[in-house]
Amino acid sequence: MKKILAKKRETTMKTIFLLSGEHTDIAKAEVEALFGRTKSISERVLIHDIAKPIAKAKTKMSFTQLAYTKSVSQVLFKTTAKNLIKKINSYPWNKVYKKNFCVRINNISQKPVPKEFEMADLIWKKLKNPVTQLTGPETLIQFIFVNNEVYCGKTIFINEEQFHKRQPHMRPEFSPISLNPKLARAMVNLTGIKDKKDVLIDPFCGTAGILLEASIMGFRSIGYDIDENCLRKAKTNLEHFGIKNFSLKMLDSTKKWPDKAKYIVADLPYGKSAKLSDEKTKLYREFLENLKRMKIKRAVISFPTSYDYIPLIKKSKLKVKNQFDYYIHKSMTKKILVLSA
Numbered sequence: 260m261k262k263i264l265a266k267k268r269e270t271t272m273k274t275i276f277l278l279s280g281e282h283t284d285i286a287k288a289e290v291e292a293l294f295g296r297t298k299s300i301s302e303r304v305l306i307h308d309i310a311k312p313i314a315k316a317k318t319k320m321s322f323t324q325l326a327y328t329k330s331v332s333q334v335l336f337k338t339t340a341k342n343l344i345k346k347i348n349s350y351p352w353n354k355v356y357k358k359n360f361c362v363r364i365n366n367i368s369q370k371p372v373p374k375e376f377e378m379a380d381l382i383w384k385k386l387k388n389p390v391t392q393l394t395g396p397e398t399l400i401q402f403i404f405v406n407n408e409v410y411c412g413k414t415i416f417i418n419e420e421q422f423h424k425r426q427p428h429m430r431p432e433f434s435p436i437s438l439n440p441k442l443a444r445a446m447v448n449l450t451g452i453k454d455k456k457d458v459l460i461d462p463f464c465g466t467a468g469i470l471l472e473a474s475i476m477g478f479r480s481i482g483y484d485i486d487e488n489c490l491r492k493a494k495t496n497l498e499h500f501g502i503k504n505f506s507l508k509m510l511d512s513t514k515k516w517p518d519k520a521k522y523i524v525a526d527l528p529y530g531k532s533a534k535l536s537d538e539k540t541k542l543y544r545e546f547l548e549n550l551k552r553m554k555i556k557r558a559v560i561s562f563p564t565s566y567d568y569i570p571l572i573k574k575s576k577l578k579v580k581n582q583f584d585y586y587i588h589k590s591m592t593k594k595i596l597v598l599s600a
Contacts, residue, residue, distance in 0.1 A: 273334040275412050276305040277365060277403060279327050281441070285583050285595070286327030289448035293324060301367055301405045306334070322416035324476050326444040332401050332412025340372070343402075343409050344381065352385045355413050359392035360400060363414075367405040378402060425471060431499050432492035437468040438526050438561075442585060444472040449581070449597050450522040450557040452478060458520040462512035462546065467493035467505075469524050474502040481518050483510040513545035521556035526593075529563050543568065547575035551600055558598040563591065572596070 276297065278286040283302045290305060291297055297305040322331045335355060338346040362379040366372050382400065383389045399414040422444075423429070427437040438446075446469065452459060455477045461469045464482030466489060473480040474497065482505065484490050490507045497505055510516070512525075527543060543562075550558055557580070562568045564584065572579060581597040 271308040271310055274307050274309040274415075275300075275332050275334050275403065275410055276307065277329045277332070277401075278303045278305065279329045279418070281327050282445070282583070282585065283327075285442075285445050285449075285585070288581055288583070288597075289325060289445045290328060292449050292451045293453060300408070300410075303367055304403060304405050304410070322418075323420070324444070324448055325418060326420075326422075326441045326448065328416075329418055330401065330414055331416040332403075332410075332414045335400075335411045335413055337408055337410050339407060340370070340404065340409055343373070346411075347378065347381045348385070350385070350411075352382050353387055355400075356386055356389075356398050358397035359390040360386075360398035361391060361393050361396035362400050362402070365401060365403045367403060368407075370404065372402075372404050425500065427466075427468065430466065430496045432466050432495045434466040434468075434492070436526075436529075437466050440468065440472055443469045443524075444476070446524045446526075446559045446561070446595065447473045447476065447478075447522075449559045449595070450524060452522045452557075457522060458518065459522045459524060460516070460518060460520040461524055462510075462516075463525050463528055464493055464507065465489050465526070465528075467496045467507075469526065470505055471497060471500060471502065473524070474505050475500070477504075479504045481505070481520065482507045483512050483516070485509065485511055513542065513549050515549075516553065519553075523550065523553075523555050523558035523560075525558070526561045527563075529566075540571070544571050544574065547571055547577060550598070551575050551577055554600050556599065560596050560598060561585070561593045562596065564594045568594070568596075572598070 276290050280303055287305060294307055294309055297307040300306055336346055336350060362375050364372060364375050401412050401414050403410045422440045425440040427433055458479050458481060459473045460481045462483045464470055464484050467482060470480040470482045482493055487509055490509060493507055577598045577600060579596055580599055583595040585593040585595055587593060
């Protein structure tokens with residue numbers, strides 16, 4: 260038994276995910292879709308024993324896929340605010356220090372906490388050859404104050420993805436109903452897609468917001484649409500951002516697809532009004548029934564919440580694995596569903 264526990268400690272490390280604070284239910288779900296179940300310490304803090312090869316290998320699937328995660332750190336120790344200084348003074352900092360360092364504090368507790376320079380000074384005194392580096396340090400130490408506890412971690416990932424540069428109005432072909440890039444990426448992650456050999460299909464690709472994120476993440480993406488003009492705009496947008504691993508096809512998504520894929524992401528068309536016509540209901544029903552026939556592994560689909568989609572899901576016999584509300588503005592909220600065949 261002791262040998263098994265020792266082996267587990269060697270191959271995993273306790274990791275803390277600090278979420279951005281946006282759509283925290285979706286943020287937690289995308290982490291768990293990629294890395295497995297987590298323990299919630301607070302709405303913004305998740306703890307997980309993660310496999311070391313995933314955490315260290317830059318060539319494999321990594322944290323860079325995440326949309327709503329701010330940073331990921333290897334937990335060095337956990338303590339209380341009262342015992343923090345004592346723990347800092349007793350910790351073997353030279354074992355985790357490399358080249359230079361910086362200290363950052365994230366105060367989730369909203370209680371008074373020490374200053375960053377005070378914490379850095381305590382660590383400085385414990386290092387053999389200390390060098391501080393405020394920008395892009397080799398060793399970034401984070402202190403996360405949450406509830407009545409303090410987690411100290413060595414940061415292994417900071418989310419610096421520039422989503423703002425891919426907002427719908429920043430693309431050459433603008434569409435006001437195109438998804439926010441963070442949401443598009445999170446929806447891709449909710450499928451659980453990891454292997455770069457896997458293919459992702461957006462059967463209502465529009466101007467390619469979902470395809471853009473999937474392609475930047477390194478997955479081959481395929482977009483279908485019945486509108487030739489949308490496909491032209493999608494191609495322009497994808498090429499504008501240097502995307503090459505995609506294909507676009509004029510196709511009715513309710514018919515048999517020429518491509519096989521386990522993972523589907525779609526923002527269902529609803530037009531200028533969130534009120535759905537009988538024609539749209541027919542489209543949704545036939546599309547969902549088609550998904551069932553395709554034997555997909557995961558589909559992440561967004562509906563306008565004003566529409567009663569439950570009868571269609573039941574009729575299609577697809578299984579609802581998870582669901583989320585995504586608020587857009589006072590007259591529009593989307594319901595994000597994670598489905599399986």
